[in-house]
Structure formats: C-alpha cells, structure tokens
Amino acid sequence: MDPIFEILRQHQELTVFLTLAMGFSIGLIRIGSFKVGAVLGTLFAGVLIGQIGIQVAPVVKIIFFDLFLFATGYKVGPQFFRGLKKDAIPQLALTVVICTTCLITAIIMARLMGYDIGTAAGMLAGAFTESTVIGTASEAIMRLSIPDEQKAQLLNNIPVAYAVTYLVGTTTLVWFLSSAAPKILKINLREASRKLGEKLGGKTESDQSLDSAFQEWSFRSFQVKESNLEGRSVNDIETSIPGARILIHRIRQNGALIQPSSDTIIYQGDSIAISARRSVFLKISNTIGPEIEDRELLDFPIAYREIIISKKLAVNKTLGQLADESGQGIVLLKLIREGQEIPFKSETSVDYGDLLKVTGRLPDIEHTAREVGFIETLSPATDMIFVGMGILLGGLLGLLSVKIAGISLTLTTCGGALVMGLVFGWLHSKTKAFGRIPDAALWIFDNVGLATFIGIVGLSAGPSFISGLRQTGIGIIFAGLVVAVLPQIIGLLFGHYILKMNPVILLGAQSGAGTTTIGLKAIQDAAGSKLPVLGYTIPYALGNILLTAWGPVIVALMS
DSSP: OHHHHHHHHHOHHHHHHHHHHHHHHHHTOEETTEEOOHHHHHHHHHHHHGGGOOOOOHHHHHHHHHHHHHHHHHHHHHHHHHTTSGGGHHHHHHHHHHHHHHHHHHHHHHHHHTOOHHHHHHHHHHHTTOTHHHHHHHHHHHTSSSOHHHHHHHHHHHHHHHHHHHHHHHHHHHHIIIIIHHHHHTOOHHHHHHHHHHHHTOOOHHHHOTTSSOOSEEEEEEEOOOGGGTTEEHHHHHTOSTTOOEEEEEEEETTEEEOOOTTOEEOTTOEEEEEEEHHHHHHHHHHHOOBOOOHHHHOOOOEEEEEEEOOTTTTTOBHHHHHHHHOTTEEEEEEEETTEEOOOOTTOBOOTTOEEEEEEOHHHHHHHHHHHEEEOOOOOOOOHHHHHHHHHHHHHHHTOEEEETTEEEEOHHHHHHHHHHHHHHHHHHHOSSSOOOOHHHHHIIIIIHHHHHHHHHHHHHHHHHHHHHHHHOTHHHHHHHHHHHHHHHHHHHIIIIISOOOHHHHHHHHHHHTTOHHHHHHHHHHHTSSGGGGGTHHHHHHHHHHHHHHHHHHHHHHO
16 A cells, blocks of 8 residues: 555645545435535545645645635625615624624633634534634634644644534534424424415425426417407406416417517417416416417427526516516526525515526517526636636735734635625626626535535644544533534524514524524425525525634634
C-alpha cells in the first residue's frame, strides 16, 4: 500500500477526488430514517484518508467554500428580501429567537464543559446542522493573534465536535419537530394540516403529484351543437363558467384546422379541442355538444416551460389575478419557491423569484412570461462573469470589520460571498439580462463545493481526529443534544404563545430556521401534507445568514 499512499501524498488532486467518491458513497448509507448524507460522509472519508498524512493547500477549500456560499445566497436571495416585508415579521422574529438562542446555548455549554474555541464552533455547526459555520469560524480562527500550533489545534477540533454533534443534531431535530413538538402543543399534526388545507382551499400533496394516475387536467374534443354558443368568441366561452377555466386550443371549422385567437368566433357544427379540469368537463359536457373522437384535432403541440416571477406589477398578486389578466391559454402545474414545491390555490400570492411550471400554447406562455417575468432559458451556460464578480465583491466586503464592545467583528471573505450571493440572486430574479446559473451548476456549487471543503477539512484533521475525540470526551454528546433541542423548544413556545402562529406553519418555520431540510421532510411525512413548507422558505433564508455569521461571532466571544 505504501506506493499508493505516496502517490496520494504527491498528487493531492487525486486525493480530493478519492475523498469525494468515498464520501458520497458513505453518504448513501441509511440507518432507519437517518441518512448519513454527502457532507458528513465526505468528512468521514477525509478523516479516514487523512490518516496517511495528506495536507491540501488551504486556498483550495476556501475557493470551493466561496462557491458554495455564493450559490446558497443566490438561491435564497429573492425570499430573503421578501422576508424583510411586514407580513413576514412573525417568521423573521421566530428565526432570530431560535438562531440567537442557539448561539447563546452553544457558548454557555462550551463554558460549562471547558471546551476551546474550535470545539465550541464545531458543536454549534453540528448541533444545528449548519456546515457553513465550520468555514467562517475557521477563517476567524486564522485571524487570531495566537501561535500557529495553537491555531492548528483549534482548527482540528472543529470537525471532531462537528462529526459527533451532527449525528446528534440531525436525529434529534427530526424526532423533535415531527414527533415531540406536536405532542407538546397537544395537536394531531395530520388533523391540523387537514384543517389548514381546508382554510386555505389548497390541494393535498397527492392531488398535485404529477406521478399519480390521476391527471387533473385533460384534453378532449367536442362538436358544437348547442345554439347558445353560436356566434360567441373564444374568449367569451373560455370565461363563461364562474370559478372554472376552460381553454380552447384548436378548432375545425368548415373542414379546416385553425389556431384560434381570443376573438375567433365559434359556430354550430365546429369541432373544438378543449383542456380543462376533469370536474369542469362534467359541468360543460351538456352545454357544448357531444364529445367526439378527432385525433387530428387533438394532435397539436403543447409546450412546457418555467416562468420566473420578476415584474414588479406581478409580485403580491394572486394566481387567480394573474390568470385573469395574462394567463389565458396556459395551465399552472407547479409553484416552486426557493427549491420547494408550494401548495397553491387561486388566492395564493406570488413573490419575486417564484418559479411557475406551466403548460399550454407556446405563444400564450410567451405572452404571460412577458407580463409577469421571463421564461427560464434552457441553456446550460453559467454566467461566470456574474459569479466571479459576485464572489470578488463579496470578499472585499468581508474584509471590512467593526468593533462592538471592544470586540472586532468581520463577515470574513466567505461571509461576504454569502451576502453578495443574496444581492446577486435578488438582482437575477428581477431581470434575465444577466446572472443565470442553471440548476445543474447550482447543484455543483452547492453540493460539490461544500463536500470538497468538508473533505479537505477532514483530510487536515485526520491525523489528530481520534486523539481529539478522546480528549473531548463523551460529554460532547450531551452538550450537542442541549444545543440542538433547547433553541427549538424556546422557538416552539415563542411561536405558539407569543406569535400565535398556526402549528403547521410554525413547525415548518422552525425547520427553516434550523436550515434542516430533512426536518422539513419529516414534518411533511408526519403531517401527510406539503403545507409545512409554507413556513419554511423565509426562515431558511434568514437562518442561513445568521448561522453562517455566528462562526466569527462565537470565535470573538470565546476568545
């Protein structure tokens, strides 16, 4: 094995890719409902491979970490700035309480247990499953005026505490949010979700699943026989049924197939291709004429596109308003907000950066897109000028520092990348002229960027990991449990009794404040509904920022 080890020592780039491969493989392991995940898996892989003594240049991990933070800000930027509005104050307040309590609890537990700065930062990162704290705290430690050997020891202690408390934090938060919290509130989560769904008039998770055999919208052909349709325009017929939408896509008139406009006139004897909800067809079948088999009439192209909401006039309008004003000829399939599918109804309001997955006639989709935003381009190209300048400007911003109570605080270059990602993500949501980062590229920046950073951290800490774990002791499990649960308990009580939040929305907001997507999934499974996601997006955006900022803060306060 020595020749292989020597190759890995001499060619560190091969070591990094080996770490990624092993880490993502370990990440696939499941223990009950708990999945190791790529981040923790890559840390374990790095620690294991690092036992042979491999040191990768620190600048490599910083580059990947900057890409990750910029991508994170880019994704949540539109929702973060929306969260500054008045109607989001309860969710913002809840997030501030939970994240601040998490920081205070971590510092208190570290003091009580006699932990150093590195262990405290790692415990904060792991207990709240926020890996970015590792990067921002590490950069802050490097700025301390202490010997290099002491810095190295503190840096190596971060992944030790993180690895242990991440396991504790993840499993505890999943259990607490999906099981313990509903019992504390004395509610049946499924029943509460059902009542909220009835109140909102939305649809259940199964109703919206495009993988279901049930298809809500369908296409049928009819021959016009009823005299009440004679001489009426397409627009008149399409809007003639209160509370329902029908779309006339094609007409066979005098034997010729025509593509109708809104003012095209319908005559008796015409054949028309209609799309509508199944329930609507039951209402209109007796008011049009007999359903007919006309494959040629129904054989017309239907486009599927993604529209990004970016026009000021469209923001805060309901889907029903948008449909009436500029949605003729298209059907909304999904509403995606910050990577999460949102249950919707006609009264649901849209926000900057919302993604509407629609289908319909391409000219109609293009018309709607011009009115409300723009069609997400299918190009795989990433605007690297946008990415490069964003990280550069963010890094320069992060170099600035302020003194509070004699303590020097700075965003660090990594924190600056996150802040500029927020700004640039918001700018892109308002205009398609620049700043496109396709989903595939975002996945690379997000997942591979963070995994590479964590893997290199593991490689550096490998030789001292076992000894560090022995030195820290089993008490880190108890400390991590307290840091993970106490802020969520306080948040639960604050949200329920002070903010009077709906319990379904409250639990979704708590998972967002803790930046734990797996916690959101667990709540949704327990609720049998996607409705908890309605409270998730804004707290997730703010939680990412606050917890990332706590890295240098905990270092400054523990110094």
